[in-house]
Amino acid sequence: DIVMTQSPDSLAVSLGERATITCKSSQSLLWSSNNKNYLAWYQQKPGQPPKLLFYWASTRESGVPDRFSGSGSGTDFTLTISSLQAEDVAVYYCQQYYGAPPYTFGQGTKVEIK
Amino acid sequence: QLQLQESGPGLVNPSETLSLTCTVSGGSISSSSYYWGWIRQPPGKGLEWIGSIYYSGSTYYNPSLKSRVTMSVDTSKNQFSLKLSSVTAADTAVYYCARPRLGGSVNWFFDLWGRGTLVTVSS
Numbered sequence: 001d002i003v004m005t006q007s008p009d010s011l012a013v014s015l016g017e018r019a020t021i022t023c024k025s026s027q028s029l030l031w032s033s034n035n036k037n038y039l040a041w042y043q044q045k046p047g048q049p050p051k052l053l054f055y056w057a058s059t060r061e062s063g064v065p066d067r068f069s070g071s072g073s074g075t076d077f078t079l080t081i082s083s084l085q086a087e088d089v090a091v092y093y094c095q096q097y098y099g100a101p102p103y104t105f106g107q108g109t110k111v112e113i114k
Numbered sequence: 115q116l117q118l119q120e121s122g123p124g125l126v127n128p129s130e131t132l133s134l135t136c137t138v139s140g141g142s143i144s145s146s147s148y149y150w151g152w153i154r155q156p157p158g159k160g161l162e163w164i165g166s167i168y169y170s171g172s173t174y175y176n177p178s179l180k181s182r183v184t185m186s187v188d189t190s191k192n193q194f195s196l197k198l199s200s201v202t203a204a205d206t207a208v209y210y211c212a213r214p215r216l217g218g219s220v221n222w223f224f225d226l227w228g229r230g231t232l233v234t235v236s237s
Contacts, residue, residue, distance in 0.1 A: 001177075040223035042161075049210055049227035050161065061225070093161055097221045102176045105161040 002026050002096050006106035012114040019081040021109045023094035028074045029057075031098070038098035041070055041079050044108075045090045053092075054079070081111070089113060116140040118211045118228035126205075126235050132198040136211030136228060137191070144169035144189045147218035152185070152196045154207040155230070162207075166214075166222065167194050174220070201235045208232050 003026040013019040029038045037057035042050035052061045054070035057077055067082045081088055094106040122134035136150065143150065149166035165175040167185040175183045184197040198205060208230040214222035 038221060049212075049230055050224070051227075052215070052223065052225045055215065055223045095161070095223060097223050100220060101163070101166070101174045101222075102178075103163050103222060105163070107160045 001102055002029075002098065002104055004094055004096055004104050004106040006092075006094060006109045008109060009107065010110040010112065012112045013081075013084045014114045015086065016083050017114075019084050019088070019111055021079045021092055021111070023072075023077040023079070023106050025075045025077075025096055025098075027098075029077075029096050029098045030074050037073050037077070038096055039070075039072070039077050040095045040097060042093045042095065043088075043090045044093065050093060084111070084113070086113065116213070116226060118213065118226060120209060120211050120228045120231040122209075122231060122233070124232060124234060126201055126233060127237050128202055128235055129200055132196070132201050132205060132233055132235070134196045134209055134211075134231065134233070135193050136195070137193050139192070142189075143187065143192045143194065148213055149174065149220070149222060150187070150194045151212045151214060151222060151224060153210045153212055153224070153227075154205075155210070156204075156207045157232075164196065164198075164209075203235050206233065206235045 039057040041054040044050045058070040069080045091108045097103045117139045119137045151166040152164040167173045182199045187194040210230045211228045212224040213226040215225040
């Protein structure tokens with residue numbers, strides 16, 4: 001199985017400041033035939049199911065504020081919140097969907113307000 | 115608007131079988147080429163994909179759970195179901211049903227989720 005490792009496990013950021021979460025995969029998620037990275041990001045608030053933020057590593061889901069951005073390729077990916085807002089407090093997960101199942105998630109990164 | 119809703123017992127005895135159903139409303143489970151999925155989350159922990167099922171009954175299971183998982187679909191009721199046998203306390207989790215964005219193939223990321231249902235394994 002592909003192992004997804006996120007860092008840090010938690011971070012506290014001041015309102016309006018940048019938050020950066022990294023996700024590393026144990027093998028490349030880049031499919032050479034279409035040049036796409038099979039990596040998604042989710043946001044989960046307490047008591048709610050995960051919400052899709054990005055897929056193909058950097059394609060923003062409709063309705064997701066543009067202060068959120070996804071980047072990276074191969075085995076290294078980043079989710080950035082450019083200016084943290086109070087409503088962004090949540091746990092963020094990356095998920096790989098490369099090749100055949102099983103598809104695996106990172107352990108999650110908890111974002112809080114400093 | 116398509117919606118998913120999990121249902122089933124909230125408490126299961128150890129060694130018994132956990133049974134959950136996901137009801138799809140606002141659309142037909144068989145009119146689209148989706149593999150409908152189950153994902154779980156132990157309290158305070160991360161997400162684990164359990165398996166996925168096509169409306170025809172074709173399935174993919176997580177190898178870590180494969181020996182204990184059975185999924186089925188009832189198109190007449192617009193439902194799909196999960197059975198997990200020989201449960202232990204480690205199977206205590208919120209269980210979500212979910213639909214992937216991409217139909218017709220594997221490579222699933224999930225854009226539609228049920229609200230989840232907490233299943234506790236305890237005597």
